[in-house]
Amino acid sequence: MNTKEMLYKKEIRITIIFTLLLLLMAHSASLFVLFPGMQSKITAAGVEGGFGGFPVQYIVPILLGWFGLAILCVVMALVCNKFDDEMEQLANDTKAGRSRETA
């Protein structure tokens, strides 16, 4: 596989993975609906198996939608910016190659 093909596949892979992870951070509440066993039990006595006093089905989506998303975006910036450097390198190499051919 040549560099161009490798970079193309990498771009698609990065985009799909980060899209899915972003959706997960934002829609984690759906998992608690799909798998009700994950929910904290709420009784007259209070919340069983919660976090910070809250039922997990409330606080986990909130935390993922803030801190989880922020961490994911840091990773996304690092990975995508590094990928941009590789793309720029390829574009510069191509341009230099064309200039040499013209000369």
Added chain:
Amino acid sequence: MKYVLDNVWIGLFVVVVLFAAFYYVGWWASRKTSSEEDFYAAGFSIGPVTNGLGMAATWASLATFMGVIALIQKLQVPFVYLWIQWSISIPLLTLLYGTSLRRMKAFTPASFIKNRYGNGAAICVVFWMCLVMVMYALGQMIGLGQAFEMLFGVPYNTALIVAGIATVGFITMGGMYGASYNAAFQMVVMTIAMVAPMGAIMKQMGASGWWFPPLLYGDMVPNMLAAIPTFFDMKYDFRWYFALIPAFTLGPVALPHLAMRVFTSSSVKSARWAVVWFTIFLGLLFCGTYTAGFAGNYFRATTGNIIEKADQTILVLNVFYNPTIVAAFVMGGALAAGLSTIGGNLMAIAGLVGNDLLGIMAPNMDRKRKMRWGYMALGLGGVAAILLAFKPPAFLVTSVLWAFGLLACTASPAILLGVWWKEANKLALIISSTVCGILYIIISPHVLKTIVIGKGLPAALGMSGGMVTVPLSFGLFIVLSMVFNRMEAFKAFAPTLADKQLVDRIHGWGEEYEESRYQSTVWPLVAVVVCVIVLIWGLQPWS
């Protein structure tokens, strides 16, 4: 029970100080604005922290500050989930197309549509985007009117006119520089106004973690459950939560005023770091909002007080628990929330009309005249929103949310497929966008009450409608593109080599063109199958 400030003069003082600051920034920015790049994209020069604040402020509207708290009272925790998913809007649009369009130095997403699909498709998308922007600004104008109404105890219509004119004035003055720096300042104001006074309220309500109200009110949960046992119930079936994706996740991805925040970045890399700051700032504000929603429910259930206008809950809580000066500052925060978003909305209208539409209708018009038309479009968009706000819907957030679904089926497919699929065909776009946009309007309960998909709030907010029209729009666009590109009679509408080269270029390939890239047939067909499944699911009766 009606709540207004005890002392109108304090409210007036806060509003005058804030507006003086906004007008000063607008005036300062107007001196920096000398070209179209300055007016529409702040000279492509905004750094990551300022831009992150600006992104958060543009996204966090009066709907966040007031409307969401009202709907948490109605739907309780499911509405918190609905709101959480909006925090990915800008990260997702940056990942999927924001940086690509920043690379081509677009002023608005429609600039890309024009280059990628041509003038006809651009006019179609500009029309839908302008409509959505006016709807969006309408929601903000309603909130502004309500905030002024509470601040000064004047009738809603008077409050609306005064607030509306004052707002449109400073936005028109400053262009995108003014909108960007004002938005950053407004984000700071609105976050302090949301979070700090909430601490005082939570302390009086008995929360031991009052010093960090966005997250530390867990010890109030037993009392809340005693008052409202169903507060944390996940009340709806799985489809309700899934329906958030088509309308509310995919719609905001195409919001021009959000995309324009990415375009103002000083570089593609800076845009990505701005997104990180955006998630941090917005997360703090959003979590403050959930706390206010919790507190609003708690207040009503434990004190027995009735809040006449649910949208005013945050303001009512502050009038009830905090000193007048603090309550006035919170109302100032509400104003900041509305102003920053209206700023983004009106700048988007100015860009769409002044740059995109005039670029098509009068391509030879000189840049200065085009910019003047942009200013005029900005002012007219503001006036239209003020006029529409005279007869507001019951919840201000309703009009905003409904508009997202409209955008999801009219503009999102055009942008996403245009960036990622070379086969995307201009005629297919015009047909799918027009048909699905009209269908979305018809099947909503706001126009023809007898033809509605879904019922109750999911229908009013466009969730059930979006679950039908969004997959239909994507599916129709893909299938028609494949058909039209293979028929001789429609050859004129097929993507040209220049269109395809544009796709490669905005992905960063420079002059390096490769026909096979972004040209898959299998994956679009898989997407069509998924769309058909979602469409059929959406058509099933809604409980």
